[in-house]
Amino acid sequence: xxxxxxxxxxxxxxxxxxxxxxxxxxxxxxxxxxxxxxxxxxxxxxxxxxxxxxxxxxxxxxxxxxxxxxxxxxxxxxxxxxxxxxxxxxxxxxxxxxxxxxxxxxxxxxxxxxxxxxxxxxxxxxxxxxxxxxxxxxxxxxxxxxxxxxxxxxxxxxxxxxxxxxxxxxxxxxxx
Numbered sequence: 709x710x711x712x713x714x715x716x717x718x719x720x721x722x723x724x725x726x727x728x729x730x731x732x733x734x735x736x737x738x739x740x741x742x743x744x745x746x747x748x749x750x751x752x753x754x755x756x757x758x759x760x761x762x763x764x765x766x767x768x769x770x771x772x773x774x775x776x777x778x779x780x781x782x783x784x785x786x787x788x789x790x791x792x793x794x795x796x797x798x799x800x801x802x803x804x805x806x807x808x809x810x811x812x813x814x815x816x817x818x819x820x821x822x823x824x825x826x827x828x829x830x831x832x833x834x835x836x837x838x839x840x841x842x843x844x845x846x847x848x849x850x851x852x853x854x855x856x857x858x859x860x861x862x863x864x865x866x867x868x869x870x871x872x873x874x875x876x877x878x879x880x881x882x883x884x
Contacts, residue, residue: 735795739764740808750796755779757795758805766806766835770864777863780836781805787843787862806835809842818842821880822873829867837863841877850881 732747739762746757758764758781767790770778774789781790782804810816818841821827828834837860844851844859851859856877860870 733796735799737795737798737800738802740804741802741811746795748795751794753791754781754793754795754798754803755790758790758803764805764807768832768835770833770836775862775864776833777836777840778833780839780863782839782843785843785846787840804839804842806838809838816842817880818845818877821876825872825876825879827869827872827876829865829869833863833865833867837865837873841873841880844877845881851877853878856881 733750735746735748735750735757737744737746739758744762746752746761748757748761755767755769758767759769767781768778769791770776772791774792777789779789779791780787782788782802783793783798784801785804810819815823816838818838822834822838840860840863841856844856848855853874856874857870860873860877865873
């Protein structure tokens with residue numbers, strides 16, 4: 709432990725590693741439009757680096773196996789689970805989290821539509837669903853209701869808000 713009580717892992721107070729401990733790799737990627745360098749084991753899940761190293765808390769931990777959608781981020785404009793995506797696989801790529809959907813302090817049209825349709829109940833799944841919807845609208849700006857439902861199929865919502873979320877995505881696409 710250092711002076712402030714922070715956990716330094718196997719490092720001592722001066723940041724010196726224990727003998728034989730591997731030095732972490734420096735992984736370069738772009739997160740929400742900004743160049744980032746993360747020092748970590750290359751197999752570290754992207755989710756951990758986003759939340760712990762970059763303090764981006766919007767991406768949630770859900771199942772830990774990439775099946776629930778709570779941790780979805782855009783990786784080069786494709787929705788992907790951050791919980792089981794190793795850092796090495798995103799080196800040199802562009803990652804967008806829910807915080808990066810509307811970078812200039814305003815809301816993304818999807819976020820506005822989710823508010824208007826009251827589409828988030830508990831909100832735990834919402835960031836992943838917004839990411840999936842953003843990926844859909846980037847590829848298909850005028851999806852049908854069926855296409856929206858298919859695009860959101862990988863995202864689980866325990867509150868049962870899917871119908872409102874579908875309406876919100878259609879509203880954002882200008883079809884509500």
